[in-house]
C-alpha cells in the first residue's frame with residue numbers, strides 16, 4: 274500500500290491511523306482533519322462497558338477493554354463501575370446480556386432493587402419497581418486528553434511517513450466513474466487522490482458528504498442515519514466531585530446517563546431520547562440544535578431525573594448544553610467496507626452510539642479491509658446474511674426533530690418554572 278488518505282479524526286479515523294502506521298510505517302499517510310463540537314468523538318468522558326446481548330459484539334468489547342488496560346491507554350481510564358437501571362419491559366435484555374457474558378466465561382450480573390442506589394450513593398428516592406444492576410467491571414475514560422493524544426500521534430505518523438496532515442474538511446469527493454480522483458477541501462485546496470486509498474471516516478456526516486459528491490449510498494439496511502441527542506455538562510461543587518469521584522456511573526435505559534467528572538468538577542448527563550433531523554427530506558443531517566426548545570425540555574427532564582435518582586447532586590447546575598450526533602445503522606453494526614463502485618474508497622462509519630470504546634482496536638479491521646482480508650460479514654456493504662440484532666434499541670431515533678420540537682414548545686409553555694437556571 275503506497276498512499277492512504279484518512280478523512281476524519283474521530284474514533285474510526287484515529288484508530289485506523291494508529292493501526293495502519295504500526296503495520297505499514299512506510300505507507301505515505303495523509304489525514305484530513307476537521308474536528309467538530311457536534312461529533313461524538315469530541316466529548317469529555319466515555320464509558321467502556323462490557324454488556325452486549327450478542328456474543329460477537331461482547332467479544333469485541335472484551336478485547337477493547339483489555340486494550341484499555343494496556344500501557345498506551347490505561348492512563349486515561351478508571352474502573353469505577355456502573356449502575357444500570359432497566360425499566361420492567363427491558364429486563365429480558367439483562368438476561369440476554371448474562372447469557373452472552375456466561376458464554377465468554379464472564380461473571381453474570383445480579384438483578385437487584387433500589388437498595389443498590391442506597392449502597393452506592395446513600396440515595397433513598399430511587400423508585401422501587403425498576404431493576405438495578407451493578408456493572409462493576411465498567412470504566413470511565415477521561416476522553417479529551419485521550420483523543421487529543423491520538424490526534425497528535427496521527428499527525429506524527431503523517432510527518433514520519435512523508436504525508437500531510439490537512440487541517441480542513443473535505444467539501445466533496447471527485448470521481449471519474451471508476452475511482453475517486455481528488456478531494457476538494459473546504460479551504461478550496463484540491464488533493465490528488467487517484468493513486469491513493471481513501472478511508473472515509475466522517476461519522477454522522479457520511480450521507481451528507483456522499484450526497485454532496487453524487488456518490489451512491491449503501492443499501493437502506495446499511496446506511497448510518499445521523500441521529501442526535503443532547504448532553505449536559507453538570508458543574509459540581511468540590512464536595513460533590515469528591516463524593517462522586519470513585520462512585521459508579523449510572524445508565525438508566527432510555528432516560529439519563531450520568532458520568533461523574535473524569536477530571537475537574539464537570540460531570541455529564543446525556544438524555545437518551547434520540548431523533549433524526551430530516552427537514553422533510555430522506556437524509557437526516559447534523560446540525561447544532563443546542564438552542565432549541567427540545568434541548569431545553571430535555572434539560573428539564575434531565576434535572577427532574579437527577580433530582581430523583583441522584584439527590585446528592587442537589588445544587589449542581591447545568592453549565593453547558595451540547596447537541597451531539599452519531600451515525601446509527603439499523604443493526605447498530607458499523608459499516609467498514611469498500612464502496613462497490615469505487616475500489617479506492619473505504620467507508621468506515623456508523624458508530625451507532627457504542628464505538629468509542631473501540632478506539633484501541635477497530636482500526637485493525639479497517640487495515641484488514643485495505644489488505645483484502647476477510648472481516649465480519651455484518652460490517653459489509655451488503656451482508657450475505659440478514660441480521661436483526663440491535664444492541665441498544667433505545668439509541669435508535671424515536672422521532673424527527675421538527676415534530677419533537679413542536680411538542681417541546683407546547684410542553685415548555687405548560688411548565689411554569691421550567692428550570693431556566695438549570696439548577697438540580
Ligand SMILES: Cc1cc2nc3c(=O)[nH]c(=O)nc-3n(C[C@H](O)[C@H](O)[C@H](O)COP(=O)(O)OP(=O)(O)OC[C@H]3O[C@@H](n4cnc5c(N)ncnc54)[C@H](O)[C@@H]3O)c2cc1C
Nearest residue numbers: 281283284285313314320442443476624626627628629630
Ligand atoms: C453523547 C455521546 C456519548 C457516547 N458515549 C459513548 C460511550 O460512553 N462509550 C462508547 O463506546 N461509545 C459512546 N458513544 C459513541 C461513540 O462516541 C461514537 O460511536 C464514535 O465516537 C463514532 O466515531 P466516528 O469516528 O464514527 O465519528 P466522529 O466522532 O463524528 O468522527 C468523524 C470526524 O470527522 C469529521 N468530519 C466530518 N465531516 C468531515 C469532512 N467533510 N471532512 C473532514 N472531516 C470531517 C468530524 O468533525 C469528526 O471529527 C457516544 C456518542 C455520543 C454522541
